[in-house]
Amino acid sequence: MPKKEEQLSGVKEIAMRANVSIGTVDRVLHNRNGVSPKTREKVKAIIKELDYQPNLLARRLASKKVIHIATLIPLVSKDTSYWSLPLQGIMRAEEEIKRYNIEVDKYFFDQDDKDSFVSQTRKTLRKKPDGVLLSPDFIEESVAFTNKCNQLGIPYVFIDSDIEAQNRLSYIGPDLYDSGYLVANLVSYVLRGREAVLVLNISQRTYKHHHLLKKEEGFRNYFKDNAIRKKIEKIDIRKGDNLSIEKEITSVLSRNKDIRLVFVTNSRVFIVAKCLKKLKKKLILIGFDFIEENIKALTEGDIDFLICQKPGEQAYKGIMSLYQHIVLNRQVDRMQFMPIDIITKENYQFYKN
Amino acid sequence: MPKKEEQLSGVKEIAMRANVSIGTVDRVLHNRNGVSPKTREKVKAIIKELDYQPNLLARRLASKKVIHIATLIPLVSKDTSYWSLPLQGIMRAEEEIKRYNIEVDKYFFDQDDKDSFVSQTRKTLRKKPDGVLLSPDFIEESVAFTNKCNQLGIPYVFIDSDIEAQNRLSYIGPDLYDSGYLVANLVSYVLRGREAVLVLNISQRTYKHHHLLKKEEGFRNYFKDNAIRKKIEKIDIRKGDNLSIEKEITSVLSRNKDIRLVFVTNSRVFIVAKCLKKLKKKLILIGFDFIEENIKALTEGDIDFLICQKPGEQAYKGIMSLYQHIVLNRQVDRMQFMPIDIITKENYQFYKN
DNA sequence: CTGAAAGCGCTTACAG
DNA sequence: CTGAAAGCGCTTACAG
Numbered sequence: 001m002p003k004k005e006e007q008l009s010g011v012k013e014i015a016m017r018a019n020v021s022i023g024t025v026d027r028v029l030h031n032r033n034g035v036s037p038k039t040r041e042k043v044k045a046i047i048k049e050l051d052y053q054p055n056l057l058a059r060r061l062a063s064k065k066v067i068h069i070a071t072l073i074p075l076v077s078k079d080t081s082y083w084s085l086p087l088q089g090i091m092r093a094e095e096e097i098k099r100y101n102i103e104v105d106k107y108f109f110d111q112d113d114k115d116s117f118v119s120q121t122r123k124t125l126r127k128k129p130d131g132v133l134l135s136p137d138f139i140e141e142s143v144a145f146t147n148k149c150n151q152l153g154i155p156y157v158f159i160d161s162d163i164e165a166q167n168r169l170s171y172i173g174p175d176l177y178d179s180g181y182l183v184a185n186l187v188s189y190v191l192r193g194r195e196a197v198l199v200l201n202i203s204q205r206t207y208k209h210h211h212l213l214k215k216e217e218g219f220r221n222y223f224k225d226n227a228i229r230k231k232i233e234k235i236d237i238r239k240g241d242n243l244s245i246e247k248e249i250t251s252v253l254s255r256n257k258d259i260r261l262v263f264v265t266n267s268r269v270f271i272v273a274k275c276l277k278k279l280k281k282k283l284i285l286i287g288f289d290f291i292e293e294n295i296k297a298l299t300e301g302d303i304d305f306l307i308c309q310k311p312g313e314q315a316y317k318g319i320m321s322l323y324q325h326i327v328l329n330r331q332v333d334r335m336q337f338m339p340i341d342i343i344t345k346e347n348y349q350f351y352k353n
Numbered sequence: 354m355p356k357k358e359e360q361l362s363g364v365k366e367i368a369m370r371a372n373v374s375i376g377t378v379d380r381v382l383h384n385r386n387g388v389s390p391k392t393r394e395k396v397k398a399i400i401k402e403l404d405y406q407p408n409l410l411a412r413r414l415a416s417k418k419v420i421h422i423a424t425l426i427p428l429v430s431k432d433t434s435y436w437s438l439p440l441q442g443i444m445r446a447e448e449e450i451k452r453y454n455i456e457v458d459k460y461f462f463d464q465d466d467k468d469s470f471v472s473q474t475r476k477t478l479r480k481k482p483d484g485v486l487l488s489p490d491f492i493e494e495s496v497a498f499t500n501k502c503n504q505l506g507i508p509y510v511f512i513d514s515d516i517e518a519q520n521r522l523s524y525i526g527p528d529l530y531d532s533g534y535l536v537a538n539l540v541s542y543v544l545r546g547r548e549a550v551l552v553l554n555i556s557q558r559t560y561k562h563h564h565l566l567k568k569e570e571g572f573r574n575y576f577k578d579n580a581i582r583k584k585i586e587k588i589d590i591r592k593g594d595n596l597s598i599e600k601e602i603t604s605v606l607s608r609n610k611d612i613r614l615v616f617v618t619n620s621r622v623f624i625v626a627k628c629l630k631k632l633k634k635k636l637i638l639i640g641f642d643f644i645e646e647n648i649k650a651l652t653e654g655d656i657d658f659l660i661c662q663k664p665g666e667q668a669y670k671g672i673m674s675l676y677q678h679i680v681l682n683r684q685v686d687r688m689q690f691m692p693i694d695i696i697t698k699e700n701y702q703f704y705k706n
Numbered sequence: 707c708t709g710a711a712a713g714c715g716c717t718t719a720c721a722g
Numbered sequence: 723c724t725g726a727a728a729g730c731g732c733t734t735a736c737a738g
Contacts, residue, residue: 058731411715
């Protein structure tokens with residue numbers, strides 16, 4: 001055999017062996033029509049025989065097709081700036097991959113408005129994206145949405161919180177149970193004897209509660225697992241405004257003089273910090289998330305511990321995982337738990353979100 | 354301005370703006386010589402101005418340079434087939450990336466022969482690889498080796514066990530402390546009252562002990578953290594042959610009639626299983642690693658629990674992380690802990706290594 | 707239904 | 723010191 005033929009590889013080799021052009025090979029490879037059954041079979045056989053693996057780098061380079069990744073996360077709310085962090089992560093990833101013809105289409109919904117979520121999922125689907133990054137805030141509606149994604153063969157990744165039993169590509173975020181568990185561990189170091197804890201779930205929505213409850217479960221189970229008896233007072237606060245919260249807290253504190261520590265199960269801890277300050281109650285305060293308002297309260301000594309989970313990283317990794325999967329056909333870990341970081345006044349400056 | 358110029362991007366755009374050829378742009382981009390200082394500066398300025406980001410896919414495709422990744426892991430020893438698992442992972446990764454002009458050069462050392470390790474590190478360095486995957490079995494020698502890698506700017510990844518404070522790209526493997534902790538948790542469920550535990554560190558080498566001790570530390574601390582009083586008998590066995598082990602075990606068991614469970618801190622648990630069988634002692638036996646010999650003992654009821662850490666995955670991820678970093682300039686997590694899996698007779702068939 | 711050519715954004719010889 | 727051309731392994735029009 002002449003050497004030249006020997007050297008060929010990829011589509012060229014297939015084309016040569018099948019006595020067709022590489023254009024035809026490409027058509028077979030992508031199941032496009034315009035190939036006679038006979039040629040198709042012949043080419044297919046050779047592809048199989050050679051165990052041909054496409055060069056995905058070349059494929060992406062040559063293709064004019066733009067890949068669309070849709071992101072669906074909450075609007076930055078008036079209450080907390082939390083969601084600006086994931087957004088930054090998304091934009092960092094976008095910056096990195098846009099040169100490979102990947103476009104990121106960003107959709108936002110109102111955390112307190114289920115309808116806005118639904119309408120944004122519709123909008124997303126209409127664009128037929130190649131992948132979706134989603135914060136599955138509204139559970140039922142998220143399930144409905146991801147079911148449609150399954151049907152359409154659109155891969156999707158969850159960040160921030162997880163919905164089990166869904167056919168997702170990956171979940172990237174905290175292990176909610178574990179983070180509650182960690183807080184309990186912290187609490188067990190800080191509190192002594194009969195000092196009690198107040199757990200505050202502040203959320204307007206019961207759906208959202210699902211996630212908060214997981215944290216609470218981890219929190220409670222720590223004490224169970226370790227056979228520690230600890231009085232845990234707990235209230236769910238539906239209204240997020242300062243006044244309502246103040247009222248509730250005043251009431252519960254006056255009823256329970258033994259409370260020495262307050263654990264707020266989400267990022268709204270800074271509101272509680274304000275209330276406690278106003279009430280002149282000096283309690284130990286633990287909450288979640290590295291957002292501006294919380295950092296401020298932390299530096300002023302009004303919050304003692306913040307539990308953080310690199311929300312920017314979560315979103316960044318989410319986009320990159322989708323990119324890897326869609327473009328490079330890489331397998332992705334179904335669970336990508338973020339480290340659970342404890343931030344205090346002393347170390348917050350070094351925290352990289 | 355004519356539209357055509359507007360459309361350009363990448364090296365072409367730079368070339369056009371600088372009034373040079375793309376060849377010259379390439380020379381500047383890679384700091385190769387053969388460019389006059391004046392042109393170089395001009396081109397550099399434009400690169401900066403445009404904030405040019407190279408298309409790494411195109412770069413890899415066009416480059417004829419083969420990228421060499423070296424792997425340095427133990428030979429499959431006569432005692433245990435453990436290291437055949439990481440080797441499989443390496444080959445799986447190799448299979449996947451060889452089409453992108455990545456070559457994996459495999460070096461092996463004898464786990465019981467420090468000199469072989471040193472000579473293999475020398476051999477590795479002589480080839481000037483672009484990245485190294487390493488099981489840092491011999492600690493001092495690994496430090497010496499990675500110091501040289503640092504000097505030469507060769508990135509390296511650890512699998513199986515970690516050396517802290519090294520400038521490594523990533524560690525991929527178990528959290529040794531945590532896995533000991535997990536075993537202790539298991540033990541606390543299984544044992545009652547005054548029943549005692551025997552911990553066995555079986556290793557010919559004290560260096561290796563470093564890692565085993567971490568597991569032991571996690572094991573012990575579980576009981577401390579949870580204020581559980583538990584008698585823990587512990588022996589270090591230097592000689593790995595059946596007879597020595599048998600002798601030691603017989604002796605310790607006769608001295609401690611209360612021992613009801615044996616925890617072997619590495620994969621040599623199947624040897625202990627044999628001994629116990631021979632001695633007709635029916636104790637609960639826990640050990641590490643999904644290797645053939647252990648699975649056999651597990652199915653025959655001679656081992657009760659195996660703790661596994663997907664050694665194949667570790668190696669696969671190690672290679673892929675290096676590839677991502679070297680070729681695609683992707684940042685890599687400094688820690689990639691594997692899940693700690695508990696394998697029993699009931700679930701071992703479903704385990705994917 | 708099929709092929710030949712151009713081009714994706716780079717790198718690599720080669721020629722001057 | 724510099725440029726023009728070929729080519730990496732694919733995809734994409736276009737022509738027939």
